[in-house]
Amino acid sequence: DAEITQSPRHKITETGRQVTLACHQTWNHNNMFWYRQDLGHGLRLIHYSYGVQDTNKGEVSDGYSVSRSNTEDLPLTLESAASSQTSVYFCASSPSWTGELFFGEGSRLTVL
Amino acid sequence: GESVGLHLPTLSVQEGDNSIINCAYSNSASDYFIWYKQESGKGPQFIIDIRSNMDKRQGQRVTVLLNKTVKHLSLQIAATQPGDSAVYFCAERNQAGTALIFGKGTTLSVSS
Numbered sequence: 001d002a003e004i005t006q007s008p009r010h011k012i013t014e015t016g017r018q019v020t021l022a023c024h025q026t027w028n029h030n031n032m033f034w035y036r037q038d039l040g041h042g043l044r045l046i047h048y049s050y051g052v053q054d055t056n057k058g059e060v061s062d063g064y065s066v067s068r069s070n071t072e073d074l075p076l077t078l079e080s081a082a083s084s085q086t087s088v089y090f091c092a093s094s095p096s097w098t099g100e101l102f103f104g105e106g107s108r109l110t111v112l
Numbered sequence: 113g114e115s116v117g118l119h120l121p122t123l124s125v126q127e128g129d130n131s132i133i134n135c136a137y138s139n140s141a142s143d144y145f146i147w148y149k150q151e152s153g154k155g156p157q158f159i160i161d162i163r164s165n166m167d168k169r170q171g172q173r174v175t176v177l178l179n180k181t182v183k184h185l186s187l188q189i190a191a192t193q194p195g196d197s198a199v200y201f202c203a204e205r206n207q208a209g210t211a212l213i214f215g216k217g218t219t220l221s222v223s224s
Contacts, residue, residue, distance in 0.1 A: 033211065035214075040216065041216065042201060042214045042215055042216035042217050043156070043201065043203075043214035044214070045211050045212075045213070048210070048211055050210075056210065058211060059213075090155050090156070092155070099144050099146050099161055099203075099205065099212060100146065100158045100161065101156075101158070101212065102158075103155030103156050103157070104155050105153075105154060105155050106153075106154070106155055
């Protein structure tokens with residue numbers, strides 16, 4: 001069955017380190033998204049992509065970057081991790097702009 | 113700016129009762145709304161959506177109502193079951209039409 005997977009599911013890192021969270025989907029969806037989820041804030045959009053070589057900033061993009069070199073993957077990179085980036089990160093994809101997003105299981109990142 | 117919010121952070125009901133989860137949105141031009149359910153430790157899952165040219169849409173045991181006059185969205189769950197216990201998010205398409213903006217979520221607890 002087609003799916004969307006995130007890795008790692010849990011990670012602890014130190015302030016200042018570079019961290020990359022992987023997202024891989026096998027649905028061949030054009031659209032991919034990264035959200036972060038924090039208590040009191042719900043889900044907030046970090047970056048999104050509508051296809052290969054396309055990337056766009058969301059509402060909380062500072063300190064994050066993404067790249068889209070193929071349809072299946074949208075890795076999220078924290079160039080220099082900060083404690084404020086401790087969160088649960090969700091990747092999602094959709095086949096077109098239908099609104100229905102298919103979410104991964106999440107990656108819990110702790111920055112010490 | 114855009115914001116989507118839920119009236120109550122928590123809702124407790126008895127099994128078999130009907131549940132109503134409310135959501136207010138700020139962008140009067142929003143044309144698409146969607147409800148997601150998130151179980152503990154998992155990513156959000158699509159429940160039901162509605163376009164702005166509709167007032168009501170029904171699914172299996174769920175109904176979404178849209179009142180554009182007061183910018184209010186609600187999710188009704190009939191005969192609530194323990195398996196309905198989760199966090200429920202409403203979301204609207206952003207002004208640019210490029211992504212979903214999520215509310216902060218309502219935690220529904222169903223007791224037997």
